Amino acid sequence: MHLTLIKPNIGRREHSLYVDEGRMEPLPLGILAALTPPDVEVVLYDDRMEPIPYDKPTDLVAITVETFTARRAYEISAAYRDRGVKVVMGGMHAKLIPGEVQQHCDCVIIGDAEPVWAQMIADCKAGRLQPCYKATQPLCPQEGIIARRDIFEGKGYLPISLLQFSRGCSHKCEFCASSVYFGAHHFCRPVDEVLREIASQKRKLLFFVDDNIVCNRAKAKELFRALIPLKLHWVSQGSMDMLQDKELMELMVASGCLGLVIGFESISPQNIANMHKLTNTRAASDMYAREIEELRQWGLQTWAAFTVGHDEDTVESIRATCDFAIRNKFTFAAFNILMPYPNTPLYARLQAENRLLYDGCWWLHEEYRFNYCSIVPKNMTPDELTEISFDCRRRFNSVGSIIKRAMEPRTNMRTPYRFMTYLLYNPLFRKEVFKKQGLHFGLDDEAQRGT
Ligand code: SF4
Numbered sequence: 001m002h003l004t005l006i007k008p009n010i011g012r013r014e015h016s017l018y019v020d021e022g023r024m025e026p027l028p029l030g031i032l033a034a035l036t037p038p039d040v041e042v043v044l045y046d047d048r049m050e051p052i053p054y055d056k057p058t059d060l061v062a063i064t065v066e067t068f069t070a071r072r073a074y075e076i077s078a079a080y081r082d083r084g085v086k087v088v089m090g091g092m093h094a095k096l097i098p099g100e101v102q103q104h105c106d107c108v109i110i111g112d113a114e115p116v117w118a119q120m121i122a123d124c125k126a127g128r129l130q131p132c133y134k135a136t137q138p139l140c141p142q143e144g145i146i147a148r149r150d151i152f153e154g155k156g157y158l159p160i161s162l163l164q165f166s167r168g169c170s171h172k173c174e175f176c177a178s179s180v181y182f183g184a185h186h187f188c189r190p191v192d193e194v195l196r197e198i199a200s201q202k203r204k205l206l207f208f209v210d211d212n213i214v215c216n217r218a219k220a221k222e223l224f225r226a227l228i229p230l231k232l233h234w235v236s237q238g239s240m241d242m243l244q245d246k247e248l249m250e251l252m253v254a255s256g257c258l259g260l261v262i263g264f265e266s267i268s269p270q271n272i273a274n275m276h277k278l279t280n281t282r283a284a285s286d287m288y289a290r291e292i293e294e295l296r297q298w299g300l301q302t303w304a305a306f307t308v309g310h311d312e313d314t315v316e317s318i319r320a321t322c323d324f325a326i327r328n329k330f331t332f333a334a335f336n337i338l339m340p341y342p343n344t345p346l347y348a349r350l351q352a353e354n355r356l357l358y359d360g361c362w363w364l365h366e367e368y369r370f371n372y373c374s375i376v377p378k379n380m381t382p383d384e385l386t387e388i389s390f391d392c393r394r395r396f397n398s399v400g401s402i403i404k405r406a407m408e409p410r411t412n413m414r415t416p417y418r419f420m421t422y423l424l425y426n427p428l429f430r431k432e433v434f435k436k437q438g439l440h441f442g443l444d445d446e447a448q449r450g451t
Pocket residue numbers: 168169170171172173176177178179211212239263277279
């Protein structure tokens with residue numbers, strides 16, 4: 001049996017293949033490859049940088065679907081199904097809105113694939129593939145499974161190995177799709193399994209793609225203690241409240257953490273309260289002053305993630321958020337427009353308030369473009385929100401800002417290695433900001449005709 005794994009792109013720029021130069025290994029597909037019995041031949045195609053050979057014979061195609069890639073994923077699925085090939089879909093979007101995904105494939109997997117993947121493959125082999133496999137939430141995600149990284153070779157991914165210690169998060173921020181997916185639960189792998197996975201690959205730079213690696217502090221400490229002797233560098237995602245635990249921070253730094261993506265979301269305490277971001281309540285009350293100073297003292301390089309378009313935001317307050325990010329010399333920052341992911345509390349609220357644009361289905365809408373506003377904001381027009389968020393990205397990633405932010409001796413200039421990382425990745429992300437802005441989801445018509 002031949003299994004083809006596909007990572008869809010967001011779309012194409014004009015009539016050419018858009019190549020994502022900041023692409024990282026698609027870890028979920030490495031996990032699916034590892035879950036697949038050894039007698040099945042597995043191949044990966046990554047739509048972010050290579051054409052998909054639709055006519056190459058295969059018995060089954062598996063496509064991972066995120067909300068941003070749904071439109072493109074459905075196009076790829078249709079191209080295979082037209083050729084009589086069965087398609088299975090799963091991923092975040094399939095759990096958020098399974099009814100929609102089911103219309104575009106032969107089989108949908110709802111939830112984590114681990115408990116059902118082997119059965120699905122066996123059923124497919126026997127010619128009795130079911131339309132739906134629903135995974136009950138495993139208590140230990142990825143149990144006993146080490147991702148297969150051989151399928152990533154030669155694809156030009158950034159030289160950083162992705163893996164997971166935990167999945168989910170116990171918080172319930174109003175906009176968070178991950179919180180809905182995991183039912184506001186947090187699941188950890190046994191530390192010795194994580195160590196086995198680290199030993200299975202050669203890189204010394206790791207990205208734990210956890211939703212919130214410090215969600216369970218006791219377990220996170222156990223992991224960090226075990227990482228210390230390995231002398232690695234790693235990055236991950238974590239919530240602001242980690243700074244309240246000194247021992248956690250000491251262990252994190254000692255274990256080789258370079259920095260974390262931290263959801264600042266907003267500099268307005270009222271926005272933070274409205275979105276139920278309880279991890280930030282104290283910090284937001286004084287513009288994160290104490291927390292930013294502590295992050296510097298720990299020597300952590302921060303990727304500050306902001307969401308813009310909340311009800312208290314104005315064009316001026318969003319501009320001030322960008323000034324705040326530049327002034328504090330964050331290593332990276334994201335200014336994401338508040339997006340109503342399907343089935344989230346935010347989606348339900350905005351729908352009830354009649355504030356959803358694009359028929360409430362921006363991810364499939366013909367006219368929607370990447371980084372466009374898809375809601376009716378309270379204090380500005382949708383176009384103003386689109387423009388000011390792009391302006392924030394443009395200003396934060398300007399050459400002048402990159403030079404200014406580099407001059408932070410405790411973080412970005414702490415060591416030659418840190419400085420080099422800063423100088424390598426900032427220009428790369430700057431390029432992606434301009435390339436991705438306004439990208440059409442899926443193929444444009446002309447490109448479609450050429451498929
Ligand atoms: S803290 Fe982060 S991961 Fe957790 S629910 Fe909030 S946004 Fe989601």
